[in-house]
Amino acid sequence: MSGSMTIGPDRWLAATLLVFLLAGCGTKQVLVQSEFPPPVMNKLPLTIGVWYDEEFANHEFFDEAAGRAETSWLVNTGQAQVQLWDTLLKGMFRDVVYMNGKPGPGQMNPVVDAVLLPAVDELQYAIPAHTNVKVYEIWMRYRLQLVTTGGAPIADWTMPAYGKTPTAFMQSDEGAVRLAAIVALRDAGAHFASTFTSIPDVAQWLASLPRAGDAARRRVQP
Amino acid sequence: MSLQRLAIAACLLPGLVACVNSTVDQMVFNTPGAGIGDASVVILGRRHASDYETEPEFIRCVGNHISSRDKSIGVVGEQEFLDALYPWFEPRTAPLRPADLERLLEHRDVARAFTTMQTRYMIWIDGSTVRNDSAGSMTCGIGPGGAGCFGFGTWSNDANYEATIWDFSKRAEVGRISTTASGQSYMPAVVVPIPIIAPVQGTACDSIGDQLLEFLSAEY
Numbered sequence: 001m002s003g004s005m006t007i008g009p010d011r012w013l014a015a016t017l018l019v020f021l022l023a024g025c026g027t028k029q030v031l032v033q034s035e036f037p038p039p040v041m042n043k044l045p046l047t048i049g050v051w052y053d054e055e056f057a058n059h060e061f062f063d064e065a066a067g068r069a070e071t072s073w074l075v076n077t078g079q080a081q082v083q084l085w086d087t088l089l090k091g092m093f094r095d096v097v098y099m100n101g102k103p104g105p106g107q108m109n110p111v112v113d114a115v116l117l118p119a120v121d122e123l124q125y126a127i128p129a130h131t132n133v134k135v136y137e138i139w140m141r142y143r144l145q146l147v148t149t150g151g152a153p154i155a156d157w158t159m160p161a162y163g164k165t166p167t168a169f170m171q172s173d174e175g176a177v178r179l180a181a182i183v184a185l186r187d188a189g190a191h192f193a194s195t196f197t198s199i200p201d202v203a204q205w206l207a208s209l210p211r212a213g214d215a216a217r218r219r220v221q222p
Numbered sequence: 223m224s225l226q227r228l229a230i231a232a233c234l235l236p237g238l239v240a241c242v243n244s245t246v247d248q249m250v251f252n253t254p255g256a257g258i259g260d261a262s263v264v265i266l267g268r269r270h271a272s273d274y275e276t277e278p279e280f281i282r283c284v285g286n287h288i289s290s291r292d293k294s295i296g297v298v299g300e301q302e303f304l305d306a307l308y309p310w311f312e313p314r315t316a317p318l319r320p321a322d323l324e325r326l327l328e329h330r331d332v333a334r335a336f337t338t339m340q341t342r343y344m345i346w347i348d349g350s351t352v353r354n355d356s357a358g359s360m361t362c363g364i365g366p367g368g369a370g371c372f373g374f375g376t377w378s379n380d381a382n383y384e385a386t387i388w389d390f391s392k393r394a395e396v397g398r399i400s401t402t403a404s405g406q407s408y409m410p411a412v413v414v415p416i417p418i419i420a421p422v423q424g425t426a427c428d429s430i431g432d433q434l435l436e437f438l439s440a441e442y
Contacts, residue, residue, distance in 0.1 A: 036308075037304075037305040037306070037308040038308070039308055039309050040306070040307055040308060040309075040310065040329065040331045040332050040335060041329050041331065041332075042329055042330060042331070133273050133274075134274070134352075135273070135274070135275055164269075164275060165275065166274070166275040166277055166350070186308070186309070186312055187312055187313065187314055189308070189309055190308070190309030190310075190312040190314050190315045191314055193309045194309065194314070194315050
C-alpha cells in the first residue's frame, strides 16, 4: 500500500509561526571559539607548569531568565579559555609544561619553576536590552594562583578582564556576545602579560630565584 | 499608472538618499611634502570609552577610502596590526601618547614587527555614529491575501569622529582632524516600506578619508 500526505499552505504558515514563537522561549547558547595571537614579548627564562581543572577547562556561565519576557543565556567559554592561556603562556615563558594533576603533597608532577592555576571566579554580561547602551559587554574576574609543584602558595591574586562590542546591522545577540567574550579573553591575556612580573608576590619570588632572578628582572617589560 | 511605471518607480525609490550635513576641522603640524613613499600607515580605533565604541567597519571604510584613491599608500589592516603586536595595542595596553611608543620598542620582537611593517604613520580614530530623535510609527500586517505595512518613521543620525596622526619615526603627534556629520532619515510605508536613508557614517568616512589623503598622499 502506498500513499502520500499533502499539507496545505495554512498548516505550513501555522507551523512556521509556531517555530518563531517557540524560538523566542528557548535558551540563547553561545559557544566561544577563537584563535588567539601569541604575545610579542621577551620571554621570561622560566619553566612554568600549568594545571587547568575541570571547571576551568569546561567553564560555562548560565543566566536563567527572570521572567517570561526574558531569555536564558548559556555562555560556554571553556574551550576558548584553554586556547588563550596555552597560547599566552607559551609566548611568555621559555617552557610550558602541563601537569599530571593538581599540585599538592604526594602528587607526582614534572619539575618546573612554578605552576599556574587559572580559574574564572565570576562572569557577567550585559546586552543593550539590559542597559539601553548600544554595546554588548562581558566582564570576567579570574583568580590566579602560582604555586610550587608541592602545592605551596607563591602568589594568589585576582584579575579582571573586560570586553565589549558595538551593535551592528544584521548581527544577532549571540554573535555579539561571542565577540564581546573574545575581546574580554584578549583583554585577560593583555592584562596578565603586562602585569605578571609586577604582582608583588610574583616579583618577590622572581627576585628570590638564584639562577633566573636577575635575568628575569632584566628582561621583564617596563 | 501602468504596471511598467510602478515597476520603474519601485526600482528607483530605494536609490533615494536623504541629505547629510558634514563639517571637517583640520589641524596639521607637519605634512610630508612628497607623500609617505614606500612606508605604510595603520588606522586604529580608540576603544577606551565605556558607553560607545569606535566601529571597526568605520576604520575599515577609512582605510579602504585611502587605499582605493592612492594605491601607493599601504594601509595595514587593523586586526592584522593588533594580532601582529598583541598584546600591546589592546584597549587596556594601547599607548595614549606618542612618547609611550618608546616603551614598547624596548621589546625586541615589537621593534622587529614595526620594522617589518614599515609603519610610518599611526592614525587613531575616536568616535561613533549614534541614532537620535526617532519619531513616527509603522504597522505591518500579514494575511491570507498578502502582507504590507502602513505608516511613517523618521530618525536622525549624528556622527562625530576625531583622527589623531602620530609620526612613528619622530614619536610625535603631527596632525589632528575632526569631522561631524548629521542627517535625517525617513521611512514612509504604503504597503511597501521605502527607506530614504541619510548616509551619515559614510559621509563622515569620506570626509575624514579625504583629509587624511591630503596629508598622506603626494597626489592630493
